[in-house]
Amino acid sequence: MENLERIIAEHPFFEGLDSEFTKLMVSCASNVRFKTGTYILKEGDPANTFYLIREGNVAVEVFAPQRKPIIVATLSVGELLGWSWLLPPFQWKFNARAIHDVRAIALDGKCLRTKCEENHDLGYAVLKRFAQIMEQRLEATRLQLLDVYSVSR
């Protein structure tokens, strides 16, 4: 537990988080590993977990009928995977696959949602961090959509 607490506190996503909040989160956390090629989460499945990546790379993919899946982003060490656990309907919108062996901390979304409801200060601290990630990824997605390297530009 002590080890998990340290890992969570040292992960860039939770950098600077009040140690009391980190302690609260430890009971929702566990160590997980995924072999190369394994799907960590699948579109449409219940979203009850998120992951703090400690090692390896993850491809975030969209399934397209009669096509190969399209990788829309990759996530690596120090990054966070998954926020669908935070908002209804609590279902994954994308697939995530381990490109290289992944080691991560899994945080139980249901457990954390309950703790956030009970402790709104924790809820606000967590939400602020997720909002920042969402903002960064939205900006990156907009840039990606601009297709800046195409010939027509």
Place this chain on the structure above:
Amino acid sequence: MTVTPQSAVDPMLTHPCVLRAVTKETPDTFTLTVESDIGEGGSSFAPGQFSMLWVFGVGELPISISGDPAKHNQLVYTVRSVGQATHALVSQAVGNSVGVRGPFGTGWPTDGARGKDIIIVAGGIGLAPLRPVVYHALSNRKEYGRLVILYGARSPRELLYRKELAAWARNPETQVLVTVDYGGLGWRGHVGVVTTLFKYARLQPTHSVAMVCGPEIMMRFVTRELETHGLRREDIYLSMERNMKCAVGFCGHCQYGPYFICKDGPVFRYEQMRPLLEKYEL
């Protein structure tokens, strides 16, 4: 400070050079090597400069020099075939003559970067005018600090110099991070725009010079990211592109605000470009 070498020959005089090699880099991009005596007795160009290449009977094009500045008897150009003239240029047979004027314009601040880390941020074919900096820094390794290369392309098959990127990464104190906007299933590298690479880069912001080349939209976002990471504006340089014709500031085709890109650029300090990059009219 940017470098502004002077061409010893008449800048309007086209110099016929023999095409020695054409290498396919991507489905539409080729690297041309021409034999040149322009640099006899010294370096023929400064990293970041460009030449005007004349395809006889077709037209003239401004193309950045992408080769090694230490190789004095050749000039190398990476050209994307997007129109009639570029298509004619990349379709030339080895042994044919290509007209060369130049080199022209300002270069990257390789002197000003001595003793500091060099951060190279390139998008698409924007890596071509930065490749001479990489060659120069790797051949003079002790004169520079860490070399960080962040490179983004549209897809894996549109990445330039793939073998060299892998080779550069094996050098000491060199970090090469590559990303693509759209990765196929076989791609095991990073997917995302070039700005998403910054979080993996080992930067020493107050001890670095950043050199950026790519589409203007990309450069706007990259400069923002560099500033967020603590780079000072005076340590950021951009290579700009406009429709260059005469290459010596006579014709005005490449005017950009108070500057002629051909003569005052193409490499500018970010501080010079910042007010212009924000103007809708330009």
